[in-house]
Amino acid sequence: MEMVTLAALGLIAIAMVVYALWPKDGEKQSAVTRRLNSGKGHDPASLARAAKEAARLSILERAAPLLSKPSMPKSDQEHSTLRLKMANAGYRRENAPMLFLASKSIVAAVGALVAVFFALTNGKSITTLAGYFVFAAALGFLAPNAWLWLAIRDRSDKIRRGLPDSLDLLVVSVEAGLGLDAAVQRVGDEMRRVYAELSEEMQVATIETQMGVPRSEALTRMADRSGVAEMKALVAVISQAERLGTSVAKALRNQAEALRTKRRQQAEERAQKTAVKLLLPLILFIFPAILIVLGGPAGIKLAQTLGGGGTGNLKTG
Numbered sequence: 001m002e003m004v005t006l007a008a009l010g011l012i013a014i015a016m017v018v019y020a021l022w023p024k025d026g027e028k029q030s031a032v033t034r035r036l037n038s039g040k041g042h043d044p045a046s047l048a049r050a051a052k053e054a055a056r057l058s059i060l061e062r063a064a065p066l067l068s069k070p071s072m073p074k075s076d077q078e079h080s081t082l083r084l085k086m087a088n089a090g091y092r093r094e095n096a097p098m099l100f101l102a103s104k105s106i107v108a109a110v111g112a113l114v115a116v117f118f119a120l121t122n123g124k125s126i127t128t129l130a131g132y133f134v135f136a137a138a139l140g141f142l143a144p145n146a147w148l149w150l151a152i153r154d155r156s157d158k159i160r161r162g163l164p165d166s167l168d169l170l171v172v173s174v175e176a177g178l179g180l181d182a183a184v185q186r187v188g189d190e191m192r193r194v195y196a197e198l199s200e201e202m203q204v205a206t207i208e209t210q211m212g213v214p215r216s217e218a219l220t221r222m223a224d225r226s227g228v229a230e231m232k233a234l235v236a237v238i239s240q241a242e243r244l245g246t247s248v249a250k251a252l253r254n255q256a257e258a259l260r261t262k263r264r265q266q267a268e269e270r271a272q273k274t275a276v277k278l279l280l281p282l283i284l285f286i287f288p289a290i291l292i293v294l295g296g297p298a299g300i301k302l303a304q305t306l307g308g309g310g311t312g313n314l315k316t317g
Contacts, residue, residue: 068101071141088227089151090197104144111140152227155197159226162195164263166202167234167256174249180238181209201226216242230259 073079079097086096093099115136119129166187173183188202201222208218216239223232234255241251 067105068098071101071104084224084227085148085152087225088155089148090155090200092225100144100148104141107143108137108140111136111143156227158195158197159201159228160230162191162198163228163230163234164256164259166191166195166198167252167259171249171252171256174252180248181206181215198226230262 073082082097082100086092086100091100112133115132116129119132124132169190170183170187173186174180178186184202185206188199188206191202192199204225205218205222208221209215213221216235219235219238223235237251237255238248241248
């Protein structure tokens with residue numbers, strides 16, 4: 001009975017919080033936007049999905065300032081580091097760090113509630129319940145960090161894979177007579193369908209240059225947002241070539257050859273590691289099966305022969 005009462009009170013509290021954070025009818029801007037889009041022949045189903053997505057985002061944005069307080073960075077340096085990590089993962093919105101910190105509190109709370117419900121339904125003691133609560137809350141609090149690390153690694157790998165091909169196209173564009181800014185813009189447009197992440201970074205750098213940001217600074221920001229060492233080396237080569245007055249096209253060609261060589265070496269390294277990685281599955285799974293298939297019939301025949309001989313000897317005695 002106590003468990004049912006606690007569950008009912010928890011559901012009522014959650015419902016009240018959701019009702020308080022639900023978008024009100026006074027949000028006229030989104031309504032006007034939906035009405036304007038409806039006159040352009042958009043699909044009503046897509047408009048409904050867009051409205052639901054905007055409502056969910058609005059709820060999270062309303063609750064984010066409160067939910068992000070427990071894990072808010074204490075210094076500006078920590079906040080800058082978090083913002084850079086979010087940019088490395090592909091999230092450049094102003095409130096992206098706050099939403100990420102709020103998600104940590106939400107996941108921790110959900111994990112703690114699930115752990116408490118599991119402990120109560122299985123009749124665990126108070127000490128065990130407290131242990132489940134702390135473990136689930138800590139695990140939920142750290143889970144978004146793991147997700148962010150995986151997102152950064154996945155995006156960095158995509159940018160790294162697309163960099164050699166994009167650099168080859170950049171060399172061709174520069175040698176054909178295009179300026180470096182125009183070449184970066186052209187490569188970003190051409191690589192949009194193949195390497196979307198790298199194309200997006202190049203387009204952002206082009207927009208920053210068109211807005212008056214110095215080219216070296218825009219390229220440095222692009223390298224920082226990507227989080228790829230090869231991109232930082234490329235930006236350093238371009239900046240050095242411009243500063244020393246040497247040919248940018250020649251520097252880009254040398255860098256492209258170095259990237260192709262590095263990519264080939266990495267492929268060879270992965271191929272050499274394959275044999276070592278296959279050794280453990282061979283020993284644990286394949287070799288025992290082969291031993292059973294090859295030695296099983298002989299073992300059965302030997303056991304039958306020894307068993308028959310032993311029985312005959314006993315009868316003779």
